[in-house]
Structure formats: structure tokens, C-alpha cells
Amino acid sequence: MTKIINFKDGIQKWELEEIKKTFMDGKLVIFPTETVYGIGANALDKTAVDSIFVAKGRAQDNPLIVHISNFSMLKDLVEEPNEIEQKLIDALMPGPFTIILKKKKGVIPDNVTCGLDTVGIRFPENKIIQSIIEYTGLPIAAPSANISSKPSGTNIEDIKDEFDGKVDIIVDGGETLIGLESTVCKVIDGVPTILRPGFITKEDIEMVIGSCNVSEFVMKEAKGRVESPGMLYKHYSPNTKCILVDKELMEEVSKKYTNPIIIGSNEINRYKYFDYGDNLVNIAHNIFKLLREADKLNGEVILIEAVEPNGLGLAIMNRLIRTCEYNYIKRENENK
Numbered sequence: 001m002t003k004i005i006n007f008k009d010g011i012q013k014w015e016l017e018e019i020k021k022t023f024m025d026g027k028l029v030i031f032p033t034e035t036v037y038g039i040g041a042n043a044l045d046k047t048a049v050d051s052i053f054v055a056k057g058r059a060q061d062n063p064l065i066v067h068i069s070n071f072s073m074l075k076d077l078v079e080e081p082n083e084i085e086q087k088l089i090d091a092l093m094p095g096p097f098t099i100i101l102k103k104k105k106g107v108i109p110d111n112v113t114c115g116l117d118t119v120g121i122r123f124p125e126n127k128i129i130q131s132i133i134e135y136t137g138l139p140i141a142a143p144s145a146n147i148s149s150k151p152s153g154t155n156i157e158d159i160k161d162e163f164d165g166k167v168d169i170i171v172d173g174g175e176t177l178i179g180l181e182s183t184v185c186k187v188i189d190g191v192p193t194i195l196r197p198g199f200i201t202k203e204d205i206e207m208v209i210g211s212c213n214v215s216e217f218v219m220k221e222a223k224g225r226v227e228s229p230g231m232l233y234k235h236y237s238p239n240t241k242c243i244l245v246d247k248e249l250m251e252e253v254s255k256k257y258t259n260p261i262i263i264g265s266n267e268i269n270r271y272k273y274f275d276y277g278d279n280l281v282n283i284a285h286n287i288f289k290l291l292r293e294a295d296k297l298n299g300e301v302i303l304i305e306a307v308e309p310n311g312l313g314l315a316i317m318n319r320l321i322r323t324c325e326y327n328y329i330k331r332e333n334e335n336k
């Protein structure tokens with residue numbers, strides 16, 4: 001049985017106590033963050049961490065990130081950050097930002113990081129998860145709360161659809177604010193490198209450090225040895241076939257199908273249409289939820305309007321290109 005705890009109206013001490021006990025017992029708790037919901041276990045409990053992989057159906061070589069609620073936890077888990085890493089930590093944490101750091105030996109079990117000598121550390125800004133971690137005093141290993149290869153969970157209904165009965169507690173914090181997962185960044189040869197774009201953009205990092213690289217795999221399929229194993233897997237995908245389409249081509253492309261479902265900013269009469277919003281912040285907030293809604297219609301195809309891959313648009317396009325398994329109908333003569 002899964003217990004739902006509603007945190008929207010404030011936190012009760014006995015509820016925090018129950019969550020703490022659940023983590024200490026090696027069980028799973030789903031909780032909100034400002035990005036997406038996470039499915040978490042005590043990061044120091046190897047067996048509990050194994051059960052995350054089982055609940056999600058996650059590949060055994062795709063490492064988990066570890067959530068903290070203060071910087072002394074960070075000191076316990078990782079080697080001392082270098083100067084650039086420390087600047088990023090000071091400027092961007094807490095926030096929707098994950099930094100890959102060198103693990104301290106013998107603290108975080110190997111299955112969290114799938115044998116890597118680094119670990120992704122995230123200090124969420126969301127007050128609910130902050131207070132849970134602070135109360136339990138445990139680092140929490142948590143990937144996004146979704147069955148592997150599906151869109152990440154951003155609201156309680158979608159979470160319940162997938163995980164009711166599979167975890168001990170679901171903490172309901174309403175819809176998540178941002179809607180896309182954190183920016184994953186690793187400092188490589190002295191330069192911050194974005195492995196997964198998010199709400200914290202390349203430009204934000206440049207403001208802190210002066211320079212920032214973006215992994216070449218952000219907008220294309222990764223193969224072979226990559227910095228971040230998550231790049232290799234199918235992601236964010238509904239069951240229905242999805243195609244990414246540039247806005248100008250949507251009308252024309254939609255005519256090729258009898259009954260396409262369209263997600264975008266521009267309604268085309270005749271077809272089932274989901275409005276994803278009129279700016280990048282709204283699109284990020286809505287997109288995963290809409291993908292799941294659209295999928296429930298069991299249509300022939302979902303056509304999704306592309307955005308410019310700049311700023312937050314890069315994070316949106318990084319998810320959508322994977323949703324569409326790299327099927328992207330673009331305007332011609334473009335250097336995108």
C-alpha cells in the first residue's frame with residue numbers, strides 16, 4: 001500500500017517522522033523537487049538503492065544523483081571541489097543544478113554511481129524536499145520519478161499512474177515548478193560542461209565562470225563511451241509515435257495524417273490540439289504532462305512543435321528530440 005502525504009498545507013512533524021522511518025527501513029519515497037518528482041532512497045543503503053533500479057526498470061549502468069540539504073553533507077560525500085567547481089556550487093546551489101564531483105572513497109555505495117568514481121550532487125531549492133532531507137539527515141539517491149524511458153513525473157496524478165503500490169510513500173507537493181530535470185554539469189579540464197541542459201543555462205554558467213561547453217550529444221544521439229550514461233538511453237517517450245516539427249511546417253506536415261495529435265503554440269483546426277504555452281518557461285512546465293495526456297488518446301502520431309534551441313529552449317529541445325527518437329522535420333537551409 002502506498003501512503004500519500006499531502007504537503008501543500010504545511011508539514012506535520014509526525015509525517016516527517018514517518019518519512020524518516022521509511023528511508024531508514026530501506027524503502028522508497030517519491031517526493032517533489034522544483035524540477036520534477038524524484039523516487040528516492042537512503043543513498044547510503046545499497047539494498048534500498050537497488051530497489052530504485054527495480055521500481056523504475058532502470059538500466060544498471062545509469063548512475064543516480066544524490067540529494068543534499070546543506071553543504072556539510074556535500075563535504076561528507078565528495079572530495080574537496082576545485083576552485084571552478086566551488087564557484088558553481090556557491091552561485092547555483094541550492095537550485096535546479098547537479099554537479100558531478102569526485103566521490104570520497106567508501107561513503108556512497110558503488111551501485112548509486114554504477115561503479116564511477118564521480119557522483120552527481122544536487123541541492124534542491126524546493127522547501128518540501130529540503131525539509132525532508134534536513135529532518136532525516138540522510139543523503140537521498142533519486143532519479144526522476146518515472147518508469148524508465150517515459151516522460152518524467154511532474155504531478156501527482158501521473159506519479160500515481162505509474163507508482164501507486166510500488167513505493168511506500170508519495171509526497172504530494174502539487175505540480176512541480178520548472179517541469180524539466182536539473183542541468184547536469186561536470187567540470188572537464190577546467191571548463192564547466194553541460195551534460196544535460198536544464199533551467200540553469202549555458203549563459204547562466206558563463207556569468208559565473210566566463211566559459212561553458214555543451215556536450216555534443218545534447219542535440220544528437222549518443223553512442224559509445226559518453227560522459228553521462230543517461231545520454232545513451234531511450235528517454236521521455238510516450239507509446240505513441242512522436243515527431244518534432246518546426247512551427248512553419250506544422251500545418252503542411254499535419255495534412256499527411258488522418259488524425260494527428262498536435263502539441264504546440266498554434267492551434268490547427270480539425271485536429272486534437274494541446275496548447276503547451278506561449279513562452280519557454282510555460283513550455284518547460286507543461287511538456288511532460290501534455291505528452292502523457294496526448295499519449296492516452298492512443299492516436300496515430302503526436303506532432304510536437306519545435307522551439308529554438310537557445311537558453312531554456314536547449315533543455316526543451318534536448319528532451320523533445322529524444323521523445324521523438326530523433327525524428328525531426330526541420331525548415332530547409334538552416335544551421336541548427
Ligand code: TXA
Pocket residue numbers: 033035036037038039062063064065098100113116118119120122142143144145180181182183184195196227228229230231
Ligand atoms: O532534476 C533532477 O535532476 C531530477 C530530480 C529528481 O532531482 N533527477 C533526475 O535524475 O533527473 P535522473 O537519474 O533521471 O537523471 C540524472 C542524470 C542521468 O542522465 C545520469 O546518467 C546522469 O545524471 N548522471 C548521474 N550521475 C552521473 C555521473 N557520476 N557522471 C555523469 N552523469 C551522471
Ligand code: MG
Pocket residue numbers: 143144152181
Ligand atoms: Mg530521468
